[in-house]
Amino acid sequence: MDIWHQMAKEWYWFVIVGALVAVAFAPSFLKGKCPQCRKRGLVSVDLDQVGQEQLASFGLSFPTLYNCRKCQARLYRERSGELKAADDRFTALFEREPTV
Numbered sequence: 437m438d439i440w441h442q443m444a445k446e447w448y449w450f451v452i453v454g455a456l457v458a459v460a461f462a463p464s465f466l467k468g469k470c471p472q473c474r475k476r477g478l479v480s481v482d483l484d485q486v487g488q489e490q491l492a493s494f495g496l497s498f499p500t501l502y503n504c505r506k507c508q509a510r511l512y513r514e515r516s517g518e519l520k521a522a523d524d525r526f527t528a529l530f531e532r533e534p535t536v
């Protein structure tokens with residue numbers, strides 16, 4: 437029995453199992469990183485119909501609102517652009533969300 441060959445075969449399985457585990461947990465790793473506290477605590481804010489209409493009236497292109505669960509920062513981003521601090525006009529939208 438070639439010991440090196442045997443070890444290589446086992447590493448191969450480690451890589452496969454590792455990749456599957458990584459894929460299964462990827463969504464939590466990909467959680468947005470908060471630019472203010474540097475932690476991965478960002479969650480997108482789900483708006484109701486009225487909130488969505490209000491947000492659309494700001495004239496932003498595909499905006500998404502984010503709330504940081506760690507430091508309570510309020511942020512927004514257009515399409516997949518940079519995260520920006522949400523100014524006063526967003527306050528009412530964030531306050532529509534039921535607090536968890």
Ligand SMILES: [Zn+2]
Nearest residue numbers: 470473504507
């Ligand atoms: Zn934060």
